[in-house]
Amino acid sequence: MLTKVRTATLSGIRGYPVTVETDLHSGLPGFHIVGLADTTIKEASRRIKPAIQNCGGRFPAERVTVNLVPAGRPKEGSHFDLPIALGIMMLGSEPADPEHTAYIGEVSLDGTINGVRGALPLAICLRRAGIKNLVLPVENAAEVSILEDINLIPVSHLREAAEYAAGTAVPGIYKRKENAAVNGKSNLDFSQVIGQESVKRAILVGAAGNHGILMMGSPGCGKTMMARRIPGILPELTYEEKVEITGIYSVAGLLSPENPIITQRPFRSPHHNITQTGLIGGGTRPRPGELSLAHRGVLFLDEMGEFDAKVIDAMRQPVEEGVIRINRNLEEVVFPSEVMMVIAANPCKCGNLWDSRKMCTCSGRQLENYRRKLMGPFADRIDIHIKVNPVDKESLQRYDNPAIGMKWESTEEMRDKVIRARLVQTERYAGEPFGCNGQLDEKGIRRYCALDSEGHELMMASYERLGLSMRGYSKILRMARTIADIEGSENIETDHVAEALMYRVDLKI
Ligand SMILES: Nc1ncnc2c1ncn2[C@@H]1O[C@H](COP(=O)(O)OP(=O)(O)OP(=O)(O)O)[C@@H](O)[C@H]1O
Numbered sequence: 375m376l377t378k379v380r381t382a383t384l385s386g387i388r389g390y391p392v393t394v395e396t397d398l399h400s401g402l403p404g405f406h407i408v409g410l411a412d413t414t415i416k417e418a419s420r421r422i423k424p425a426i427q428n429c430g431g432r433f434p435a436e437r438v439t440v441n442l443v444p445a446g447r448p449k450e451g452s453h454f455d456l457p458i459a460l461g462i463m464m465l466g467s468e469p470a471d472p473e474h475t476a477y478i479g480e481v482s483l484d485g486t487i488n489g490v491r492g493a494l495p496l497a498i499c500l501r502r503a504g505i506k507n508l509v510l511p512v513e514n515a516a517e518v519s520i521l522e523d524i525n526l527i528p529v530s531h532l533r534e535a536a537e538y539a540a541g542t543a544v545p546g547i548y549k550r551k552e553n554a555a556v557n558g559k560s561n562l563d564f565s566q567v568i569g570q571e572s573v574k575r576a577i578l579v580g581a582a583g584n585h586g587i588l589m590m591g592s593p594g595c596g597k598t599m600m601a602r603r604i605p606g607i608l609p610e611l612t613y614e615e616k617v618e619i620t621g622i623y624s625v626a627g628l629l630s631p632e633n634p635i636i637t638q639r640p641f642r643s644p645h646h647n648i649t650q651t652g653l654i655g656g657g658t659r660p661r662p663g664e665l666s667l668a669h670r671g672v673l674f675l676d677e678m679g680e681f682d683a684k685v686i687d688a689m690r691q692p693v694e695e696g697v698i699r700i701n702r703n704l705e706e707v708v709f710p711s712e713v714m715m716v717i718a719a720n721p722c723k724c725g726n727l728w729d730s731r732k733m734c735t736c737s738g739r740q741l742e743n744y745r746r747k748l749m750g751p752f753a754d755r756i757d758i759h760i761k762v763n764p765v766d767k768e769s770l771q772r773y774d775n776p777a778i779g780m781k782w783e784s785t786e787e788m789r790d791k792v793i794r795a796r797l798v799q800t801e802r803y804a805g806e807p808f809g810c811n812g813q814l815d816e817k818g819i820r821r822y823c824a825l826d827s828e829g830h831e832l833m834m835a836s837y838e839r840l841g842l843s844m845r846g847y848s849k850i851l852r853m854a855r856t857i858a859d860i861e862g863s864e865n866i867e868t869d870h871v872a873e874a875l876m877y878r879v880d881l882k883i
Pocket residue numbers: 566567568569570591592593594595596597598599600718719720765
């Protein structure tokens with residue numbers, strides 16, 4: 375006597391289809407789950423028996439064996455409770471439309487179905503595998519409703535799921551809400567930032583070409599204020615991006631009934647005492663870290679001088695590759711981490727090094743340690759380095775003088791420029807492995823960042839003067855390409871190179 379029920383398992387943020395085979399043998403009573411199940415699934419045997427009995431079902435007195443196919447892939451998650459319970463309840467009969475129906479859900483002892491992590495990536499892989507009907511916890515229906523071509527049957531109790539599987543109840547298909555996907559609109563705007571035009575320009579370049587940015591300056595001059603406004607100038611998320619990011623938050627267990635779908639670019643600002651696992655991701659059942667939660671958005675490291683040097687070092691590979699690889703015993707789990715890195719730091723521990731009106735109280739040794747931590751190999755991978763000065767008196771005067779009526783560049787104006795520059799890059803790089811200037815590899819640089827002889831001469835002179843590394847040299851070419859794209863210029867002009875060079879000066883600390 376054998377039943378088959380379809381479901382899926384998670385690896386990182388990807389789902390893989392799984393078939394739960396349940397078999398009944400005569401012999402001593404027993405319940406065994408085989409097929410590389412983790413401890414949560416093995417514990418299911420204790421939860422499922424009372425749950426079936428509590429909703430009026432009979433748990434067989436014979437020997438029950440559950441096999442999870444394919445047997446070679448590790449399986450994890452409490453969402454296996456429901457397919458396993460149904461496999462046992464349906465022994466001897468076939469569940470409704472078994473080829474096109476899948477089940478996920480955690481079952482309580484009284485039969486209540488609880489929400490699970492990762493419902494969206496599970497649903498995505500099942501849909502790809504030909505599933506048309508997904509029976510899932512009520513709590514997860516809103517997040518999965520972002521997928522359009524799959525029927526969702528939300529259930530809150532094992533009994534409802536069993537009736538559906540037996541074909542004795544008409545399924546209640548989830549009705550998608552039109553406005554389910556609206557996260558609150560931000561009231562942060564760049565027009566609120568007085569002066570700081572050169573920093574705003576650098577931020578514009580960073581956003582337009584997806585270049586990381588390191589802002590260094592005295593306390594209170596607006597670094598945090600500006601960083602928080604960066605997501606607003608990035609283009610809106612596409613449908614595919616929303617699905618991808620919502621999937622990551624689903625795996626992290628960070629979606630809520632009020633916010634079931636992520637519709638705005640992420641902005642993550644982890645506290646400086648965050649651990650390496652918190653930032654990169656990992657754990658026995660790997661969860662995404664802040665780097666992945668900021669995927670396709672902004673990862674803001676405020677007060678970088680306060681972060682643990684080891685944690686900063688661990689970000690080097692993910693930032694360069696755009697993915698995080700975590701090795702578990704049997705497989706490699708991959709999390710995406712394509713972020714715009716934004717870093718803010720004071721020039722020294724006390725913060726006053728650059729402020730002529732104040733005294734720096736750091737010792738020579740403290741300054742050296744601080745410099746070593748901040749300007750190490752990680753910072754070298756950040757394209758734009760810019761000094762943030764206190765707001766100048768002239769800007770403040772213009773702002774305070776109603777006769778002049780000064781308006782500072784707004785988020786909307788900046789976003790228009792970013793969108794235009796990104797469009798140029800998307801068209802130019804169609805069919806290439808990179809999508810924007812910040813991702814250009816050496817081959818891409820040679821092909822798309824050619825300079826005229828004047829620009830070349832300027833680069834040569836600066837190579838010596840600034841003591842550039844080859845990495846630094848490539849970065850300037852990438853930034854010059856972005857500046858040319860913002861200016862709507864097909865060729866990189868000398869002015870563009872000159873501006874790019876300003877973002878690579880040594881921030882003398
Ligand atoms: N250019 C500016 N225009 C308008 N307000 C500003 C500006 N700079 C700073 N402020 C005001 O000062 C406050 C502090 O600025 P912010 O926190 O961004 O400084 P910071 O450079 O991050 O300082 P710290 O190094 O101490 O973190 C802001 O909340 C804002 O109200």
